[in-house]
Amino acid sequence: MKIKILVAMITLGSLCSFSNYVSIPAQYSAIEQTKPSEGEALIKKEDCATCHKIDKKVVGPSYLDIAKKYPMNDKNIKYISEKITKGGSGVWGPIPMSAHxxxxxxxxxxxxxxILSLNK
Known part of the structure; x- marks a missing residue:
């Protein structure tokens, strides 16, 4: 019996490894799904997920809410990147964003x- 369970688990694990799982649902991504952008990879390495999610407010706003509020342009890219490095508060509520x-x-x-590319 234990052998059958072990074989079933190995088989299931093998089948799952061939799945086409992506970390961001297609309806939220403006980038090619087969290769994550550098920004997405950096977010995964940093502590961003502690306070932000793609489509839900956690401590800070969702990435989609940020993208809807700030259209993609040089001014907003500079503003958001400075917010990321310097931190701040008051724009999305009283809880401050820590500086990075x-x-x-x-x-x-x-x-x-x-983040800004998520707005379609």
Whole structure:
């Protein structure tokens, strides 16, 4: 019996490894699903998921809400990337966003571009 369960688990694990799972649902992504953007990869490495989700407000606003409020342009990319590195409060409520001073400006810009690209 234990062997059958073990074989079933291995088979199930093998089948799951061939699935086409993507971390962002297609209706929320403006980028190609087969390869994540640099901004998305940076978000996964940082602590962003503690306070932000793609489509739900957690502590801070959802990425979709940010993208809806700020259209994609150079001014907003600069504004969002500065918010990421310097932090701030008052725009989305009283809870402040912590500063991410160790993040390179170029990386913050990639994150900002990714977030703003979610608005279709």
């Amino acid at each position: 001073t160790a993040l390179k400006k170029d990386d913050a810009k990639k994150i900002a571009i990714y």
